[in-house]
Each structure stands twice: as C-alpha cells, then as structure tokens.
Amino acid sequence: MADFVVPSTSRPESEAEHRLKGPVHAQRHVRVVCIGAGASGLLMAYKLQRHFANFSLTVYEKNPEVSGTWWENRYPGCACDVPSHNYTWSFEPKLDWSAVYASSREIFQYFNDFARKYGLHKYVKTKHQVEGAYWNHEKGGYDVKIRDLERNTAVSDHCDILVNAGGILNNWQWPAISGLNKYKGVLLHTANWDDKIDLRGKHVGLIGNGSSGIQVLPTIQPHVQQLTTFIREPTWVSPVQGLEQHVFSDHERLEFATKPNALLEYRRNVERGLNGQFGIFLKGTNTNNETEAYFRQQMHDKLKNPYLEERLVPNWHVGCRRLTPGVGYLEALGKENVNVVYGEIHEITERGCLCDNGKEYPIDVLICATGFNTSFKPRFPVIGPSGKNLQDVWKDEAQSYFGIAAAEFPNYLIFLGPNCPIGNGPVLSAVECQADYMCKLIDRFQTNNISQFAPKVEAVADFIAFKDQFMQKTVWHDPCRSWYKQRPDGPITALWPGSTLHYIEAMMEVRYDDWEIKYNGNRFAWMGNGYSQTELDPTADWAYYIREHDDDEPISRGRKLQIINRSGTMQGNAGVAFSGVDSKESNRTAEAKL
Incomplete structure (x- = not known):
C-alpha cells in the first residue's frame, strides 16, 4: 500500500x-512586542524570560537608555516620594540606597543594573518609537x-x-498659557531638563506646585539670585509615610x-x-x-x-x-530670595509672566513643572478588529478592565492603565501583580488554540459602575484639580477602588468569565494526541501523584491566601479594620513603627 502524500497545493x-499531533497543552511559539523599557517593560521581559519557553520578545524604547521616567527626569532635586528600599521589586532588594528618598539617578541605576544582571538588554531596541498598532485580520x-x-x-x-x-507619567506637556513661544x-520643563543650564546668579521663575515643583524649588533656591514661584492653587505638603528624609549611615548600610x-x-x-494608610483616603475615618489635622x-x-x-x-x-513629601519646600517659600505669586498667569511675555494681578514678573529662566498628559489615551493609534481606534474610544474617558486591558481590543495588555493603584499605595507591588496576571493570560494563549482574548464589554461596564460608586466615599471625589481625573468634577480615572493589598488579592486569579x-x-x-506532558519527559516521575x-x-x-500572607505570624497590624472604621490606637501603633 502506497504511502499517503499530501499534495503541495493543499x-x-x-x-x-x-x-x-502533539501532547496536551503543547506550547506553541508566541511573539510578544512590548512598548517601553521602563520599570514595567523590564519586569515583563524578566518574567517572560524566567517563566516561559518558545517565545520571542522585542521591547521598543524611544529613549537612548532603559529605565523610562528615571532616565528622562533628572531635574535638580528629582527623587521618588516612596521610600527607596520599597521602590524595588519585591524579590530584588538594593543594599546600598543612600537615603530614605532616593534621587532619580540612583533609581535609574537600580533599574539599569536590574536589566544588566538578568541580561534583559538583549530584548530591547532603544531609539525606536512605536507609531501605531493595527489588528491583522488574516x-x-x-x-x-x-x-x-x-x-x-x-x-x-x-x-x-x-x-x-x-x-502614564512620561508624556510631558507645556502649560496651556498663551504666549509661551x-x-x-x-x-525649561522639569521632564526635559537641560543639564548645561547654569542657574547660579539668575532670576528664575517656577510654574507649578505639584511633585516636581515641590522637589525642584528647595534644591535650586540656595543657588539662584531670585526665585519667583507661580502657584494657582493650594496643595497638601508633608512627609506622607511618617518617614522624614534620612541619609543612611555606613553602619546602617553595613x-x-x-x-x-x-x-x-x-x-x-x-x-x-x-x-x-488606606484609611487616609476614606472620608470620615479617624485616619483621614x-x-x-496633623498636615x-x-x-x-x-x-x-x-x-x-x-x-x-x-x-x-x-x-x-x-x-x-515636601522636603524643605515649605521652609524655602519663606526665604528672602523667594517670591510667591498666587493666582493665574494671564500670559507669557517676552520678559516673563503677566499675572491676573496685573503685574509682569521679568525672569531670566522659566521652569515649567507642569506635569504630563495623563488622559491614558495611547500616544499612537491602536486599531482593533472592529476598526475602532482606542485613542477615539478613550477620548473623553478611559475605561479599562482592572487597569490592564480594554474591551474590543484583543491581545492588547496595558501596564498601569486606567483605575489601577497608581497613587494610593506601593505602586511597584501593583506592577508585579499585573505582570503575573499578564503571564497567566499568555500561558493560556500559548497552551491553547486561542486566537483572541479581551475583557467583555459588560465586564468593563460593571467594573466602571462599581468604581464610580465606590469613589463617592473617597477624598478623591472632592472637587480638587488632580491628575487622578481629567476635570475637578469628573470621574476618577487613575485610581483603583481599594487599597494596593485589595488590588493584589483581586488580581491573584484570572476571572475568565x-x-x-x-x-x-x-x-x-x-487536548492533542492523548499524551501528557509528563510522558514526554523521561526524567519525570510518572507516578508523581502517589x-x-x-x-x-x-x-x-481563603486557605491559599492564609499561606501566601503568612496568616498567624503577626501580633496585629495597624490600619483600617475590616468594617472600614479605623482605630486611633492602631494608627498610633503604625506611626510608632515608622
């Protein structure tokens, strides 16, 4: 009997x-493209390398170096407002941070060293900027x-x-003030700093009292002749965590x-x-x-x-x-060479700033600490199978599934997307659980014959409805101007409806429904040809379940979580109780610990 030959035209x-033809859960090749080699992109490369085989990955990075925002931001005083030893991956401590709040240069070095240690640079193409992504129907x-x-x-x-x-904090923008040109x-802009500019002996103007402005002002104040800071609205300034800035001694580092x-x-x-600290963000709690009162x-x-x-x-x-944490900021506002101008800037003139008080303030150097475009709308077209552009879909309000994906845009995953814990807890812990969640989806995709996966429209709608209802009892719902929302009375698009621990537990398992x-x-x-993966491995124990x-x-x-969170090992944590009503004694205990 002749062998059966498949015609070449089949x-x-x-x-x-x-x-x-293969065993159950055979791992097909998966091609992943990652946009950005900042902290999140490097972690994704690390996770894929550690947990997967039969994949290929390219990380496209627009900058000449990795580390994202920590390479870009190098203005005087630039630092992280999270304690340095906790602005690391949970599994990758750094022994020799210089201080409680580290400079951007140190943080850049941490992520760059992380990439070098694990050989992640081989996946990265620097000086490559993504300009669009288009669904391939074939x-x-x-x-x-x-x-x-x-x-x-x-x-x-x-x-x-x-x-x-x-x-989210990398698309910097000039202030919307006429006459800037x-x-x-x-x-200067704080996120596009020119190191060659010497501020000594200059009359410097500073627009903005957000995080960047609060950091840069006390750093440059001792060195400039005169500093005029333009502030249009109040803001709370104080060490948030109860941890004052402190330089670690040689003994502490040893x-x-x-x-x-x-x-x-x-x-x-x-x-x-x-x-x-989550109780801080809930209206009416003792913590808040x-x-x-303390602030x-x-x-x-x-x-x-x-x-x-x-x-x-x-x-x-x-x-x-x-x-x-405004280290030295409030004190610097009272220095002799600092002039605080409160109100709106009417326009920028050839010489400086014309304010709504009718006065023009001539200055030599104008620093704009005016932040970023935080709309969550992609910076480039993302076209899904329906032909919709995510830029248009998210034009008025960005609505995601748990901050990691968008309905009707399959096989598209997002780090630090809308409504994840960006400003209400340890952010890198949230990034880690996002990476793990993405890896679970990629594993399911690789070991099944899945062509598309995306959150359901109704799931996103229900999540947004839950989020909006929850936010009404938080301080974020107050009518302040914040990058957490696109307008003072608008929906909160940046934050998760709960604590970081709440987010981590919500993300532990993929809700495939x-x-x-x-x-x-x-x-x-x-299910393949009937053979298991175990039978393909001659070194495996084929009776492992006995x-x-x-x-x-x-x-x-519940039992899984008790193992993960080491239940029973603590005498009693401080913070908000299960009922949502916090304890004054617990808060004092928390402050004592810090």
Whole structure:
C-alpha cells in the first residue's frame, strides 16, 4: 500500500490541526512586542524570560537608555516620594540606597543594573518609537509600526500579543498659557531638563506646585539670585509615610548588607506602614481626620506666614491630590530670595509672566513643572478588529478592565492603565501583580488554540459602575484639580477602588468569565494526541501523584491566601479594620513603627 502524500497545493495546516499531533497543552511559539523599557517593560521581559519557553520578545524604547521616567527626569532635586528600599521589586532588594528618598539617578541605576544582571538588554531596541498598532485580520495579532529615531526610518513588526508598558507619567506637556513661544529667556520643563543650564546668579521663575515643583524649588533656591514661584492653587505638603528624609549611615548600610534579615524586616515594616494608610483616603475615618489635622498644623508651623497659610493650605480633604513629601519646600517659600505669586498667569511675555494681578514678573529662566498628559489615551493609534481606534474610544474617558486591558481590543495588555493603584499605595507591588496576571493570560494563549482574548464589554461596564460608586466615599471625589481625573468634577480615572493589598488579592486569579475568548478551530484541540506532558519527559516521575500523606496545596481561595500572607505570624497590624472604621490606637501603633 502506497504511502499517503499530501499534495503541495493543499491548504496550510491550522493551529487546531497542528495541536492534534502533539501532547496536551503543547506550547506553541508566541511573539510578544512590548512598548517601553521602563520599570514595567523590564519586569515583563524578566518574567517572560524566567517563566516561559518558545517565545520571542522585542521591547521598543524611544529613549537612548532603559529605565523610562528615571532616565528622562533628572531635574535638580528629582527623587521618588516612596521610600527607596520599597521602590524595588519585591524579590530584588538594593543594599546600598543612600537615603530614605532616593534621587532619580540612583533609581535609574537600580533599574539599569536590574536589566544588566538578568541580561534583559538583549530584548530591547532603544531609539525606536512605536507609531501605531493595527489588528491583522488574516494572521491575528498586531502589525506594529515603529520609527527608528537614529536613522529616521520606518520599521515594521508583527506580534501575537502587544503589551503597552509606556507608562502614564512620561508624556510631558507645556502649560496651556498663551504666549509661551514669545518668551526670550531660557525655557525649561522639569521632564526635559537641560543639564548645561547654569542657574547660579539668575532670576528664575517656577510654574507649578505639584511633585516636581515641590522637589525642584528647595534644591535650586540656595543657588539662584531670585526665585519667583507661580502657584494657582493650594496643595497638601508633608512627609506622607511618617518617614522624614534620612541619609543612611555606613553602619546602617553595613547592617543591611550583612545582618541576617535586617534589610528584609526593615522593608517589611515600611511596606506594612504604606499598606496601613488606606484609611487616609476614606472620608470620615479617624485616619483621614487625624492626618488632615496633623498636615494642617505642620504646614502652618513650617510656613509661618499668614498670607501663605491662607492660600496654600487646602480646604479639601487630604489625599484628593497626590500626597508629596515636601522636603524643605515649605521652609524655602519663606526665604528672602523667594517670591510667591498666587493666582493665574494671564500670559507669557517676552520678559516673563503677566499675572491676573496685573503685574509682569521679568525672569531670566522659566521652569515649567507642569506635569504630563495623563488622559491614558495611547500616544499612537491602536486599531482593533472592529476598526475602532482606542485613542477615539478613550477620548473623553478611559475605561479599562482592572487597569490592564480594554474591551474590543484583543491581545492588547496595558501596564498601569486606567483605575489601577497608581497613587494610593506601593505602586511597584501593583506592577508585579499585573505582570503575573499578564503571564497567566499568555500561558493560556500559548497552551491553547486561542486566537483572541479581551475583557467583555459588560465586564468593563460593571467594573466602571462599581468604581464610580465606590469613589463617592473617597477624598478623591472632592472637587480638587488632580491628575487622578481629567476635570475637578469628573470621574476618577487613575485610581483603583481599594487599597494596593485589595488590588493584589483581586488580581491573584484570572476571572475568565470576564473575558471574551475566541479559538482557532475546536476549542478542545489543546487536548492533542492523548499524551501528557509528563510522558514526554523521561526524567519525570510518572507516578508523581502517589503519596504517603496529603501534601496538596490549598484549593479554596481563603486557605491559599492564609499561606501566601503568612496568616498567624503577626501580633496585629495597624490600619483600617475590616468594617472600614479605623482605630486611633492602631494608627498610633503604625506611626510608632515608622
């Protein structure tokens, strides 16, 4: 009997047909494109490398170096407002941070060293900026258009799964003030700093009192001849975590490096303190009321100026805007060479700023600490299978699923998307659980004949409805001007409706009933040729389930969590109680720990 030969003109083998020849859950090749090599993009590369085989990855980064915002932001005084030992990956401590609040240069070094240690640079193409992503109806996945910035040439790529790790605080913007192009002096933005500019002996103007403005002012104040700061609204300024700035001594760094568990316990104590603060953001709690009273007193004590106190201390709740540790900021406002101009800038002139008080303020250097475009709308077209552009869909309000995906845009995942814990807890912990969640989706995609996965429209709608209802009882709902929302009375698009610990637990398992999943062929093609993965491994124990006692991992969610969070190992954490009513005694305990 002659062998059966497939004619060369036969159709290509489908994904489902190919799977029928292999074992259950065969791992097909997956092509991933990641946008951005900042902290999130580097973590994604690390996770894929550590947990997956049979994949390819390219990370496109517009900057000449990795580390994203920590490479871009290098203005004087630039630092992180999260304690340095807790602005690391949970599994990757740094022994020799210089101080409690580290500079942007140190943080850049941390992420750059992380990439070097694990060989992540091999995945990264720097000086490459993504300009668009378009769903491919024949192959599935996205055709990605990239600009090689060094050669100014167009580059094309294709991926099964597209991960946007571009971040939210990296698309800096000039202030919306007329006449900016008329100014004849030196114009700077904190996120596009020119290191060659010497501010010594200059009359410097500073627009903005957000995080960047609060950091840059006390740093440059001792070196400039005159500093005029333009402030249009109040803001709460104080060390948020109860941790004042402190330079670590040689002895402290030596103990962190050599004493068993010294650094681990320090990091855990700080993290417990950070995770015990959620009550600050809930209206009417003792935590919020006492924190506001403390902040108010601190600001009055440091300003010592009735005029400034009246204008700079807010009348809305603590936490409505992002809380910023103002190391030396309030004290600097009272220095002899600092002039505070409160109100709106009417226009920028050739010489300086013309304000709504009718006065023009001539200045040599104008620094704009005016932040970023925080609309969450992608900076480039993302076109899904329906032909819709996510830029248009999110034009008025960005609505995501748990901050990681958008309905009707399959195989597209987002780090730090709308409504995840960006400003209400340890952010890198949230990034880690996002990466793990994405890896679970990628694993499901790789080991099944899935063609598309995206959150269901109704799941996103229900999540947004839940979020909006929850936010009404938070301080973020107050009518302050904040990047957490696009307008003072608008919906809160940046924050998660809960604490960071709440987010981590919500993200532990993928709720596949919230996802729209489409298959290539029969959905059970993943079952393959009847063989298991174990039978393909001659070094595996083919009777691994035969035991002398039950050592299974917990099945129920509650028992799993008790193992993960080491339930029973603590005497009692401080913070908000289960009922949502906090304890004054617990708050005092938290402050004592910090």
